[in-house]
Amino acid sequence: MTFGMRILTGEEWQVKTSRMCIDNFTMAAQTGAWVVDALPWLNHLPAPFTPWKKTAEEWFQTWDALHKTNLRDALKHEGWNWAKDIHNAKEAQDMTEESVAWNVGILCDVGIETTSGQLQILVLACLAHPEWIPDTQKELDKVVGGEQLPDFEDIKILPYIQAVVEENFRWRHCVPAGVPHATSQNDYYKGYLIPKGSIIVAIFNGMRYDESILNAPNEFRPERWLHKSQPNNFGYGRRVCPGRQIARNSLTIAIARLLWAFEIRAKDDEKLIVDESMFTDAFVSAPKGFEALFEPRSESHVRVIEASFEGLDKDVAWIFDEVRRRQELLDVTLRA
Numbered sequence: 001m002t003f004g005m006r007i008l009t010g011e012e013w014q015v016k017t018s019r020m021c022i023d024n025f026t027m028a029a030q031t032g033a034w035v036v037d038a039l040p041w042l043n044h045l046p047a048p049f050t051p052w053k054k055t056a057e058e059w060f061q062t063w064d065a066l067h068k069t070n071l072r073d074a075l076k077h078e079g080w081n082w083a084k085d086i087h088n089a090k091e092a093q094d095m096t097e098e099s100v101a102w103n104v105g106i107l108c109d110v111g112i113e114t115t116s117g118q119l120q121i122l123v124l125a126c127l128a129h130p131e132w133i134p135d136t137q138k139e140l141d142k143v144v145g146g147e148q149l150p151d152f153e154d155i156k157i158l159p160y161i162q163a164v165v166e167e168n169f170r171w172r173h174c175v176p177a178g179v180p181h182a183t184s185q186n187d188y189y190k191g192y193l194i195p196k197g198s199i200i201v202a203i204f205n206g207m208r209y210d211e212s213i214l215n216a217p218n219e220f221r222p223e224r225w226l227h228k229s230q231p232n233n234f235g236y237g238r239r240v241c242p243g244r245q246i247a248r249n250s251l252t253i254a255i256a257r258l259l260w261a262f263e264i265r266a267k268d269d270e271k272l273i274v275d276e277s278m279f280t281d282a283f284v285s286a287p288k289g290f291e292a293l294f295e296p297r298s299e300s301h302v303r304v305i306e307a308s309f310e311g312l313d314k315d316v317a318w319i320f321d322e323v324r325r326r327q328e329l330l331d332v333t334l335r336a
């Protein structure tokens with residue numbers, strides 16, 4: 001969507017470089033990653049004593065080159081894409097190429113690690129707590145049947161799938177502690193002064209595992225969220241995730257289709273015991289590598305999956321023009 005291209009394998013250089021930049025960023029963005037976070041005066045020392053500045057400059061150059069190359073390529077691609085749209089916006093006319101490239105590029109970078117990490121967490125939940133899977137598949141079979149993949153229209157009438165998405169965020173979130181915010185003015189909480197400029201880390205994971213409000217928080221129980229949702233899956237306030245609708249929709253359809261199509265289980269059929277050491281420890285935290293078996297639920301499911309793939313529109317320019325057309329139908333103001 002951002003650059004008007006299809007990612008087929010995940011091994012494309014753009015994806016690999018983006019992943020590397022995000023890894024660097026998530027490492028650097030952890031409060032306390034460098035000693036200078038605690039002792040800011042160290043930044044005034046001569047270069048040999050401030051190695052983090054050289055690292056930051058190198059990381060910036062790699063990321064900057066990725067964003068500018070992606071922007072330039074996107075403007076040449078056929079059909080509609082976000083990069084073209086933002087590039088033509090009134091607000092972008094006075095911006096440098098660098099500003100436009102970063103505004104567009106960040107949209108893509110942040111979507112990659114979060115959505116894929118959250119999907120891997122779902123697979124982990126299938127191996128660790130498989131009890132909920134039959135209920136989900138019963139709902140899918142009743143509403144969607146066995147002759148087609150679930151579609152966006154079906155999602156609205158799949159409350160159990162929606163509850164799975166919600167419990168997936170609750171059980172293990174890909175941004176477990178949220179993104180640090182800062183107070184723009186003095187504030188008070190229960191009589192305590194929080195001075196202007198304080199870094200605030202909302203420990204969402206603590207709240208998601210609070211036994212005073214949640215029964216058996218270690219267990220994956222979608223039924224907690226039937227017909228309701230929880231706050232803060234996507235942060236809060238002025239910096240709330242602007243990709244939240246895309247993220248929720250793409251996660252929900254992917255989860256519905258995975259569970260419709262496959263039995264997902266551990267290789268040895270043993271329930272997996274999940275602990276903290278199985279996750280990366282950056283602030284976007286996903287499972288480290290693990291093995292899972294994906295078995296098609298039946299021969300007829302295989303036929304539907306293959307037929308759906310055959311029937312896919314593979315002409316990228318056509319797909320993006322279709323995206324444009326559908327936005328027009330929704331009265332979205334388009335600039336490309």
Ligand code: HEM
Binds near residue numbers: 111114178179180246
């Ligand atoms: C499962 C998927 C995703 C999750 C869980 C997620 C979660 C978050 C969270 C927790 C934040 C921090 C909000 C805060 O500071 O309070 C954030 C920020 C952000 N997200 Fe997402 N996100 C997801 C997918 C996406 C996608 C697909 C996009 C783009 C299309 C996106 C774009 C952004 C951007 C640009 C920010 C920074 C906003 C700012 O600082 O003003 N995210 N996201």
